Amino acid sequence: MDWNPELIEEVRKNRPLVHHITNVVTVNDCANITLSCGGAPVMADAPEEAADMTRLASALVLNIGTLNADQVETMIRAGKAANEKGIPVVLDPVGAGATTFRTETAKRLLDRIRICLLKGNAGEIATLAGGSAQVRGVDSERVEGEIRALAAKAAREWDVTVVVTGKRDLITDGSRWAEISNGHPLMGSITGTGCMGASVLAAFAAVSPDPTRAAVSALASYGVAAEQAAMQANGPASFRTALFDALAALKGETVRERARVDEGRL
Numbered sequence: 442m443d444w445n446p447e448l449i450e451e452v453r454k455n456r457p458l459v460h461h462i463t464n465v466v467t468v469n470d471c472a473n474i475t476l477s478c479g480g481a482p483v484m485a486d487a488p489e490e491a492a493d494m495t496r497l498a499s500a501l502v503l504n505i506g507t508l509n510a511d512q513v514e515t516m517i518r519a520g521k522a523a524n525e526k527g528i529p530v531v532l533d534p535v536g537a538g539a540t541t542f543r544t545e546t547a548k549r550l551l552d553r554i555r556i557c558l559l560k561g562n563a564g565e566i567a568t569l570a571g572g573s574a575q576v577r578g579v580d581s582e583r584v585e586g587e588i589r590a591l592a593a594k595a596a597r598e599w600d601v602t603v604v605v606t607g608k609r610d611l612i613t614d615g616s617r618w619a620e621i622s623n624g625h626p627l628m629g630s631i632t633g634t635g636c637m638g639a640s641v642l643a644a645f646a647a648v649s650p651d652p653t654r655a656a657v658s659a660l661a662s663y664g665v666a667a668e669q670a671a672m673q674a675n676g677p678a679s680f681r682t683a684l685f686d687a688l689a690a691l692k693g694e695t696v697r698e699r700a701r702v703d704e705g706r707l
């Protein structure tokens with residue numbers, strides 16, 4: 442896949458406005474990671490204004506981490522506004538598989554809105570693909586079967602690019618796949634590295650015509666930054682701080698040197 446290791450430089454030049462409707466746990470981290478990669482964050486989930494805010498934005502993130510019925514309706518309205526404007530929508534189906542409400546909501550959003558990137562952990566994606574998985578709260582505990590096949594099935598069913606995070610990140614549009622082995626185990630020691638990944642994906646998709654290639658650039662950049670942050674860190678809290686610093690300082694040429702990406706066709 443012909444992906445651009447230096448796409449972060451385009452993000453910085455364009456400073457895309459990324460509208461988030463997201464959870465109350467990691468919202469501040471999502472705003473800051475958007476800034477660190479060169480985008481501009483805005484969080485707006487009031488039903489009175491959400492769609493208007495989307496119309497000003499260059500990408501929309503929908504994250505169901507602390508969902509409620511009213512927020513889901515707002516997400517649908519904002520999603521439709523994004524589709525009308527033609528900007529990418531990133532869906533993070535947090536906790537799909539843990540409760541019926543989360544699973545059904547994620548499917549409803551996929552059915553009602555044209556999603557560009559569906560990003561979750563293995564348990565969340567396997568659940569949406571109709572596979573057997575165990576999701577405990579927001580964590581993926583167990584997946585039966587081949588995650589690449591399940592991700593490709595979800596990609597074809599909803600005509601989206603699917604991103605499965607974990608020790609290695611998998612990206613597939615149902616015909617192409619890429620696997621990124623950057624990142625660091627410390628990413629699993631703080632909450633929200635998945636949510637922040639969605640913000641980075643949205644900022645990169647906003648400046649690229651091909652969401653699949655943009656996703657490779659985004660997660661390679663995020664993973665390389667995490668490796669650099671880990672070198673400065675003494676534990677979870679200092680890692681979190683160092684991650685913002687490392688992504689803000691990251692050069693495209695460093696991504697070109699350090700990215701570890703395998704790819705192929707399904």
Ligand SMILES: Nc1ncnc2c1ncn2[C@@H]1O[C@H](COP(=O)(O)OP(=O)(O)OP(=O)(O)O)[C@@H](O)[C@H]1O
Pocket residue numbers: 561562563579580581606607608609610623624625626627628629631632633634635636637638660663664
């Ligand atoms: N052991 C690991 N080695 C390298 N990278 C990792 C590891 N664990 C997680 N990551 C990275 O951390 C990020 C989040 O992935 P993860 O699958 O943990 O998301 P998540 O479960 O949705 O997280 P959260 O719910 O806390 O936001 C991804 O970018 C992934 O590559």
Ligand SMILES: Cc1ncsc1CCO
Pocket residue numbers: 464466467506507535579632633635636
């Ligand atoms: C811990 C947690 N609970 C709901 S959302 C969230 C953030 C990580 O997904």
Ligand SMILES: [Mg+2]
Pocket residue numbers: 533535536561562579635636
């Ligand atoms: Mg998550």
